[in-house]
Amino acid sequence: MIGIFDSGVGGMTVAHAIEQLLPGHSLIYYGDIARTPYGPKSPATIINYSIRNTEFLLKRGAELIVIACNSASSVATETLRKKFQVPIIEVISPAAHRAAVTSKSGRVGIIGTRATVKSGIYPKTILTEQPRAKIFQEACPLLVPLVEEGWLNRRETKMILRRYLHPLKEKQIDTLVLGCTHYPLLKDLIQPRMGKQVKLIDSSIETAHYVKKFLTRTPDMVTREKQTSHNYYVSDSTETARKVAKRIFSRPMELICV
Amino acid sequence: MIGIFDSGVGGMTVAHAIEQLLPGHSLIYYGDIARTPYGPKSPATIINYSIRNTEFLLKRGAELIVIACNSASSVATETLRKKFQVPIIEVISPAAHRAAVTSKSGRVGIIGTRATVKSGIYPKTILTEQPRAKIFQEACPLLVPLVEEGWLNRRETKMILRRYLHPLKEKQIDTLVLGCTHYPLLKDLIQPRMGKQVKLIDSSIETAHYVKKFLTRTPDMVTREKQTSHNYYVSDSTETARKVAKRIFSRPMELICV
Numbered sequence: 366m367i368g369i370f371d372s373g374v375g376g377m378t379v380a381h382a383i384e385q386l387l388p389g390h391s392l393i394y395y396g397d398i399a400r401t402p403y404g405p406k407s408p409a410t411i412i413n414y415s416i417r418n419t420e421f422l423l424k425r426g427a428e429l430i431v432i433a434c435n436s437a438s439s440v441a442t443e444t445l446r447k448k449f450q451v452p453i454i455e456v457i458s459p460a461a462h463r464a465a466v467t468s469k470s471g472r473v474g475i476i477g478t479r480a481t482v483k484s485g486i487y488p489k490t491i492l493t494e495q496p497r498a499k500i501f502q503e504a505c506p507l508l509v510p511l512v513e514e515g516w517l518n519r520r521e522t523k524m525i526l527r528r529y530l531h532p533l534k535e536k537q538i539d540t541l542v543l544g545c546t547h548y549p550l551l552k553d554l555i556q557p558r559m560g561k562q563v564k565l566i567d568s569s570i571e572t573a574h575y576v577k578k579f580l581t582r583t584p585d586m587v588t589r590e591k592q593t594s595h596n597y598y599v600s601d602s603t604e605t606a607r608k609v610a611k612r613i614f615s616r617p618m619e620l621i622c623v
Numbered sequence: 624m625i626g627i628f629d630s631g632v633g634g635m636t637v638a639h640a641i642e643q644l645l646p647g648h649s650l651i652y653y654g655d656i657a658r659t660p661y662g663p664k665s666p667a668t669i670i671n672y673s674i675r676n677t678e679f680l681l682k683r684g685a686e687l688i689v690i691a692c693n694s695a696s697s698v699a700t701e702t703l704r705k706k707f708q709v710p711i712i713e714v715i716s717p718a719a720h721r722a723a724v725t726s727k728s729g730r731v732g733i734i735g736t737r738a739t740v741k742s743g744i745y746p747k748t749i750l751t752e753q754p755r756a757k758i759f760q761e762a763c764p765l766l767v768p769l770v771e772e773g774w775l776n777r778r779e780t781k782m783i784l785r786r787y788l789h790p791l792k793e794k795q796i797d798t799l800v801l802g803c804t805h806y807p808l809l810k811d812l813i814q815p816r817m818g819k820q821v822k823l824i825d826s827s828i829e830t831a832h833y834v835k836k837f838l839t840r841t842p843d844m845v846t847r848e849k850q851t852s853h854n855y856y857v858s859d860s861t862e863t864a865r866k867v868a869k870r871i872f873s874r875p876m877e878l879i880c881v
Binding site for chain 1: 656657658663664665667668737764765768769771772774778779782783786858859860861863
């Protein structure tokens with residue numbers, strides 16, 4: 366069983382992509398809505414929560430953990446890998462790899478939460494693959510609340526995006542990493558703002574592909590059951606969360622509140 | 624010692640007002656930054672956190688608890704009063720009372736988080752004092768993130784405020800309750816938007832006055848020490864929190880992370 370956790374519902378973009386790419390696998394998801402968002406919090410706090418989330422998933426039979434949250438991936442991966450025996454897959458490396466092989470000019474932009482940007486993990490990871498790359502980062506802390514409010518096509522959201530993206534446009538990047546699982550929901554605003562010459566890298570989709578590749582290489586890592594199950598657990602149940610979940614999956618979602 | 628808790632730093636507007644009105648008293652503050660914000664969360668989760676916050680303050684000697692958070696006051700007051708022996712003061716009643724005695728037309732607006740608005744506690748409280756009042760509520764979930772980002776005078780903030788306040792303006796209210804401890808920081812944008820004929824009620828200031836009145840009536844409730852102390856505890860320490868705290872107190876604040 367594949368275990369996936371996130372600070373809330375944003376990571377469901379990863380779970381949704383995994384459901385589609387690996388229909389033969391069971392998955393269990395944990396969204397820490399009671400403590401969301403992680404992005405503005407300190408590394409120590411995010412690490413504590415990530416340990417708890419992983420323990421929750423392992424107790425319920427997860428054999429592989431996907432950290433479906435860029436903020437948690439940025440600061441907690443190392444600790445989780447030291448502490449737990451199961452494979453830990455995070456969202457940064459797959460997206461960073463895709464950015465490194467996609468960018469022709471080597472000018473790559475990263476947008477993410479404050480925690481992700483501050484960790485410097487994206488530039489570090491991209492530079493190991495493309496040492497001459499120029500990486501430009503922008504923290505976009507208001508995008509998560511805007512997505513959670515469902516303000517996906519509002520004038521205010523466009524203006525705030527313009528403000529965040531302007532410095533990256535100035536730097537003439539040719540590749541932009543959507544370094545937060547909420548951001549794919551804003552793709553239709555981000556792409557025209559950046560121009561079609563800029564390739565957008567969706568960390569959710571890249572991570573799902575990486576999980577698939579990983580399971581193809583090591584098929585025994587995760588048990589395949591005859592009856593697959595997809596269970597979505599959350600630490601708090603709110604209407605907003607159910608709405609965002611429905612938008613991501615294009616179906617009403619049963620969120621089990623624990 | 625006066626104990627004050629909030630979901631984060633917003634409640635420091637209450638603590639600041641209490642410091643100024645009651646300079647002879649010690650106070651201890653707890654800001655639950657690790658789980659902030661409370662406003663979008665469910666009543667059950669907010670109640671759990673409020674119990675923990677109260678226990679934290681009581682253990683450190685608080686003799687009186689001020690819930691300096693409208694969301695927690697809205698949904699957790701009853702539970703805390705049942706569970707704990709000390710007096711529990713919340714921010715709703717003082718602000719609701721002020722609104723009821725201030726409004727001439729009886730047309731009162733309330734802005735707050737989703738939790739506060741959904742609880743219906745402001746209309747209920749105002750109507751007990753002014754049964755013929757017409758109360759109009761607007762949940763303004765994006766204002767807390769905007770304040771926390773320090774976007775206090777940005778065009779985007781003004782536009783978002785316009786969108787939230789427009790329905791209340793249409794209703795021709797003469798009194799508007801700022802039903803969230805973050806909102807006083809947006810007073811300078813809200814007043815011109817509503818027009819100077821609309822009286823703004825600041826729940827932080829009203830609550831500080833109420834605490835003062837309460838202690839005048841029952842002076843033995845809280846021990847007066849010769850050496851007063853003001854300690855600000857937080858469950859997470861972030862740069863944003865320190866910035867907002869500094870803005871509220873107009874001085875750098877030592878936040879003790881526990």
